Amino acid sequence: MSPSTSRSAGQPAATAPPNLHHLLKYRRWDAGIPPPLRPLVRAYIIGYLSSVLPKIPALIGQLLLKQAKQSSPTPNGTPQHPRKAAxxxxxxxRILLEPLHWQRFPTFCAALVGGSTLLELPLRRLLDRLAGNLSTVLRTRLSRWISSFIAAWFSLQILQAKTSPRFVDIKPVKSDLPPGxxxxxxxxxxxTLDLTxxxxxxxxxxxxxxxxxxxxNRxxxxxxxxxxxxxxxxxxxxPAMFAVSSGLVMWTWFYAPNRLPRSYNKWITSAAAVDSRLIEALRRCHYGELRYGENTGQAPLLQGMCADYNLPLAWGxxxxxxPFPCDIVHMGLGPSCERHLASRFVRSFKxxxxxxxxxxLLLVARKPNGRALVRALLSATRSSTFLGTFIALFYYGVCLARSRIGPRVLGTHTSSRQAIDSGICVATGCFLCGWSILIEGAGRRKDMALFVAPRALATMLPRQYALDKQWRETLVFAFSTAVVxxxxxxxxxxxxxxxxxxxGTVLKP
Structure with missing residues (x-):
């Protein structure tokens, strides 16, 4: 658009609206799309980007790792020649094309948002004819709710219709079925349970x-x-919602990790940086396989840790x-629980x-300046302090129950020690760790609480269930989406x- 076409004939430029210059310089990318279709297009693009962008850094990291391994010379001294470009x-x-399939997340987003906005006007006209005695406000709300409900119901079925190997099982048939x-x-x-x-x-x-x-207000x-x-x-x-939710997630990660999504479970394991034998020992205490004062054949598990960390084998x-001493929990850092707390915080912070x-820093790269750099450093430091405190408090909660508070409250006899290591120590860590969210600002607390809460709810539900019950999940999703x-x-x-x-971005005018 040129300046000559932006004003009426004979109208001087000085009488143009104040924001016209801004519109002339920055024409919206979706200005050419009909207004009723803009939410649909925006939703599809955001769904596509959310499916693609998180995978790019992981791909780059894997390629760099493969390049470092494959660039080393072979045993005969000749360098390897990986097909890096291929x-x-x-x-x-694969990353760019898979989300374009009609049963993927971008199509779901477009159907959800586009369906709710495109159906609203016809439904409002229908309600005006059928329920004209209702107030205008009520008819408007009903049309919005019904259109969102219908769009949510059918859009979720787009994702549910796609088969996944994780949700398919091959079972032997009974003998009374046809031969062969x-x-x-x-x-x-x-x-789609996490989405619901x-x-x-x-x-x-x-x-x-x-x-x-x-x-x-009242x-x-x-x-x-x-x-x-x-x-x-x-x-x-x-903070309380985050603390309760993260406590449930950590308890599940400790005792029933298969109930968590694999990527989430893997991330927690990486952040925890703990010897898997220690977790296994506490799990066996929880499930009654490892019992104090009895020879149940569990000694080799912790004795292997004792050998690796130069501790007396009898402790295992x-x-x-x-019980087995906290020195084993500290993994070679000595008997001080407070020193282990500080060490855990430093390692997790790094x-x-x-x-x-x-x-x-990637966000700063868009508009680099000194103030943005300082904000980026402070934000990273604050978030790292939160996560470091989260991990350190979890481990310190275990130590508090095992060595500091638990024996004073419950006693030191064998049954008390068994009860502490069967779950009380882990529950204490789960209770304490989530309150580290108070380090974050109010906005981050809100976002993180709403992020973790669905994952906590998922730990109390089966990851798989009978297909004939799927309509219940679809109903919950459609009702909830319509409310939102x-x-x-x-x-x-x-x-x-x-x-x-x-x-706000998708539904803006």
Whole structure:
């Protein structure tokens, strides 16, 4: 668009609207798309980018690692010649093309958002004809809710229709079936459970937040001053939700890791940096395989740790050492639980900085300046301090229950020691670690609480269930999504966290 075409004939440039110059310089990328279709297109693009971008750094890391291994000379002294370009193109092609399949996440996002916006106007006209006695506000809300419900119901089925090897089982058939048929394929539901729980958590957060806001507004209108309890609830609800949720996740990671998504389980294991034999020993205590004062054949497990960390072998024998000392928990750092706490924090802080700092610096690279660099460093430091404290408090909670507080409260006899190591020590660590969220700012607490809560709910539900029960999950997702979308249309600030930001971008005029 040229300046000559931006104003009416004979109209001087000085009378142009104040924001016209901005519009002339920065034409929106989706200006050529019809307004009713813009939310659909934006949703598809955001869904595609969210499917692709997280995989690119992992691909680069894997390629660099392979390059470092393959560039070393072979035993005969000749260098290897990996097909790096072919590997890169093949992996990159798969990452870029797989999300374009119609049963993938981008199509789901487009169907969800596009369906809810495109159906709203026809449904509103239909309600105007069929329920004209209802108020205009109520008809508008109903049309939004119903359109979002329908779009959510059918869009989730797009993802559910795609088969996954993890949710398919081959079972032998009974003898009364036709001869020659020895097995049958059984499909299970649960592939979209995390998405459904995310929607349910957001809907519950919206409902509770709205009820709390109305309660406070009524008290304010009545002239009742805000009490200390109300202030505490407002400030602690997000930290408490994160602490409870992360505690459930850590308990599951310790005793039932198969109930967590594999990527999430792998990340926690990497961050924890603990000897797997120690976790296995506490698991066997929990399930009754390792019992103090009895020879149940479990001594080799911890004695192997004792040999590796130069500790007396007798400490690893549960029939003799009741309980095994915290020196084993500290993995060679000595008997001091406080020294182990400090060491854990330092190691975890370094590990976290290696993760957070590059990500923050990448954001600075878009508009590099000194102030942005300082903010990036402070943000990475704060997040690393939080994660370092989270991990350190978990381990210190285990030590507090085993050596500091537990024996004073429950006693030192064998049954008490067995009870402590059977779950009390891990439960103490799970309770303490999540309160490290108080280190983060209020905005981050909110985002992280809403991120972890669905994962905590997932630990209490089966990862797979019968396919004929899948309609229940679809109903929960559709109902929850309709609540969130309807509330967002009336009060955008009520939908908190990352979802609120995404909806604001997708549904903007």
């Amino acid at each position: 590997l890169l193109l093949d992996s990159l092609r 048929v020895t097995s049958r394929t059984v499909r299970y539901a649960g592939r 729980l995310f929607a349910a958590t957001q809907a519950l957060d919206v409902a509770v937040g709205e009820l709390w806001s109305r309660f406070q 008290r304010r209108a009545a002239g009742i001053p805000k009490t200390f309890v109300e202030t505490a609830v407002s400030r602690l609800v997000d 024998d549960p029939a003799v050492s009741i 590990w976290s900085m290696a993760t957070y700092l590059p990500l923050n 979308f309807t509330c967002f249309a009336e009060n955008k600030k009520r939908v908190r966290g990352m979802l609120g930001s995404v909806l």
